[in-house]
Amino acid sequence: xAANRPIVLIGNWKMHKTIEExxxxxxxxxxxxxxxxxxxxxxxVPYTLLYPLSAQTAGEFLKIGAQNMNExxxxxxxxxxxxxxxxxxxxxxxxxxxxxxxxxxxxxxxCINRKVKRAVEAGLQPILxxxxxxxxxxxxxxxxxxxxxxxxxxxxxxxxxxxxxxxxYEPVWAIGTQQSxxxxxxxxxxxxxxxxLGTLFNKKIADMIPILYGGSVNSSNADExxxxxxxxxxxxxxxxxxxxxxxxxxxxxxxxxxxxxT
Ligand code: PGA
Numbered sequence: 046x047a048a049n050r051p052i053v054l055i056g057n058w059k060m061h062k063t064i065e066e067x068x069x070x071x072x073x074x075x076x077x078x079x080x081x082x083x084x085x086x087x088x089x090v091p092y093t094l095l096y097p098l099s100a101q102t103a104g105e106f107l108k109i110g111a112q113n114m115n116e117x118x119x120x121x122x123x124x125x126x127x128x129x130x131x132x133x134x135x136x137x138x139x140x141x142x143x144x145x146x147x148x149x150x151x152x153x154x155x156c157i158n159r160k161v162k163r164a165v166e167a168g169l170q171p172i173l174x175x176x177x178x179x180x181x182x183x184x185x186x187x188x189x190x191x192x193x194x195x196x197x198x199x200x201x202x203x204x205x206x207x208x209x210x211x212x213x214y215e216p217v218w219a220i221g222t223q224q225s226x227x228x229x230x231x232x233x234x235x236x237x238x239x240x241x242l243g244t245l246f247n248k249k250i251a252d253m254i255p256i257l258y259g260g261s262v263n264s265s266n267a268d269e270x271x272x273x274x275x276x277x278x279x280x281x282x283x284x285x286x287x288x289x290x291x292x293x294x295x296x297x298x299x300x301x302x303x304x305x306x307t
Pocket of ligand 1: 057214220221259283284
């Protein structure tokens with residue numbers, strides 16, 4: 046993490062938790078934290094949890110966000126949800142282009158680009174997820190894939206539109222596999238993303254964009270990953286589902302950064 050960028054820790058709950066389960070998790074997470082600086086922690090939750098959790102966390106450091114949205118403003122799209130509805134329900138950010146959306150639901154870079162634009166228009170902070178598959182990694186195509194996903198995903202957005210952008214590098218081979226990328230591999234990919242963002246916008250802007258790492262993050266590897274200069278935060282799937290393991294990552298980081306007692 047570089048000194049001029051905040052650390053961002055986001056849990057991705059995927060398709061987990063009922064309202065009751067989620068609110069007792071959040072109650073446990075909120076208790077004990079008072080520092081203003083803890084505004085960097087967020088949870089990307091299922092749609093049904095947006096409203097109750099954003100009401101529960103009003104005025105607290107914890108941000109609540111969604112995991113997807115439709116690219117249209119509104120219309121006849123049965124089963125879909127619009128960015129302005131997410132905002133209405135209290136979402137502050139949205140994950141876009143997560144590899145599960147790309148691979149299981151066929152979202153391509155053009156579709157993700159339309160979603161990023163719509164999210165910005167709706168006032169949501171976009172977290173654009175990028176990352177190569179196992180085969181692409183083995184064929185040494187990581188840079189090509191990242192370059193394409195960033196260029197296409199951010200096409201047509203000028204610098205004032207991406208002021209709040211967060212990028213998440215999530216190698217597909219590390220997601221849910223208990224095999225995180227090593228901190229060296231992750232740092233190299235993050236550095237590449239940052240320099241490509243510099244060519245898409247400019248270096249000053251690229252230096253301000255937080256780039257998160259995601260893929261089998263847990264309390265044992267979080268610190269080592271965060272110690273790398275271009276890793277500004279973590280997108281945490283499995284380990285964000287249990288209050289104990291998520292708190293361990295958050296507390297650990299806070300002890301280090303602010304001396305906050307656990
Ligand atoms: P994981 O998921 O931490 O369970 O690997 C990360 C993600 O999919 O965002």
